[in-house]
Amino acid sequence: MTHVPVQLSDEQIHQFREDGFLILEKFLDLAVVDRIDARLDPLFATQFETGVYPDEWHGRPGLSQPTATRQMCGMWRCDRTVASLSLSAEVARLNATLAGWSGARLATDSCWIKPPGAPEVSFHRNNTAFACINPTSVVTCWIALSDGTPSAAPLEVVPGSHQWRCSDQFRFLHAPKEDYRQLLWTAAEEAGIDQPESLAIAIPAGSCVFLDGNLWHGSGRNITPDQTRRSFAITTLPAEAQFDPAGTGPGYIFSRYRRIGQTEMDESFFPILWTQAGDRTSMLAEYCNDALVNA
Numbered sequence: 001m002t003h004v005p006v007q008l009s010d011e012q013i014h015q016f017r018e019d020g021f022l023i024l025e026k027f028l029d030l031a032v033v034d035r036i037d038a039r040l041d042p043l044f045a046t047q048f049e050t051g052v053y054p055d056e057w058h059g060r061p062g063l064s065q066p067t068a069t070r071q072m073c074g075m076w077r078c079d080r081t082v083a084s085l086s087l088s089a090e091v092a093r094l095n096a097t098l099a100g101w102s103g104a105r106l107a108t109d110s111c112w113i114k115p116p117g118a119p120e121v122s123f124h125r126n127n128t129a130f131a132c133i134n135p136t137s138v139v140t141c142w143i144a145l146s147d148g149t150p151s152a153a154p155l156e157v158v159p160g161s162h163q164w165r166c167s168d169q170f171r172f173l174h175a176p177k178e179d180y181r182q183l184l185w186t187a188a189e190e191a192g193i194d195q196p197e198s199l200a201i202a203i204p205a206g207s208c209v210f211l212d213g214n215l216w217h218g219s220g221r222n223i224t225p226d227q228t229r230r231s232f233a234i235t236t237l238p239a240e241a242q243f244d245p246a247g248t249g250p251g252y253i254f255s256r257y258r259r260i261g262q263t264e265m266d267e268s269f270f271p272i273l274w275t276q277a278g279d280r281t282s283m284l285a286e287y288c289n290d291a292l293v294n295a
């Protein structure tokens with residue numbers, strides 16, 4: 001089945017810029033959801049179709065606590081079925097259109113699987129992980145792969161918090177010992193906001209939420225006895241993004257891809273997915289299908 005391109009209205013774009021997020025119901029066909037979802041467990045069982053290991057990996061069945069959140073980043077290089085969604089021009093076009101960019105390149109992809117009992121994910125802003133890149137500006141398309149419920153650790157966002165003037169630093173996000181909203185409280189105080197309110201987003205499988213890179217978000221404990229919450233997120237940068245010169249911004253995983261003495265971002269790691277002018281990194285056509293063109 002072919003995915004029908006989504007036409008974002010001016011109102012939806014305005015809403016994204018005002019609130020810092022936008023929900024799109026029924027974004028993905030359930031056949032695409034199932035195809036991507038079926039690849040995740042094999043990846044956590046170290047079955048990497050391309051032989052490449054991911055950039056980041058948290059929660060290993062058999063080694064970690066059974067309730068640990070399973071998160072992996074940079075999965076598109078490990079598996080070409082996953083890549084067919086991560087590298088889709090459609091997601092990149094929507095991310096770019098909401099942000100007002102003329103093009104988008106992949107920053108990273110990531111899955112977040114929270115089994116019953118999974119602990120909290122600390123509130124954070126995605127831009128913080130990209131501080132070594134200029135502009136430090138990402139948009140994430142977070143896609144529900146399972147039907148969300150209020151008790152199964154839905155994604156929580158703080159509407160309007162992308163506009164706060166506050167600072168923060170990259171931190172480990174999983175199973176915090178302190179209140180998972182602690183950094184949120186600190187940021188709100190710095191921004192002069194009294195009692196910020198978060199909104200839980202429990203959406204059905206195939207629906208998605210776009211997140212501004214400065215929006216504060218996180219998720220609570222999965223308190224259901226039997227529901228695993230599964231999701232997949234695609235994060236993009238503006239097409240023209242470059243590394244800051246070495247040493248000028250904290251790098252986390254991404255600065256390892258900075259070439260010595262150069263600021264250009266290598267398209268093998270940060271491919272151009274969509275531009276208004278119709279550009280796309282040429283190797284993508286060879287690497288995999290586009291899940292939303294040949295769905």
Ligand SMILES: O=C(O)CCC(=O)C(=O)O
Binds near residue numbers: 112121126142155231
């Ligand atoms: O799914 C979650 O619990 C957290 C997701 C998240 O932080 C992200 O996609 O940036």
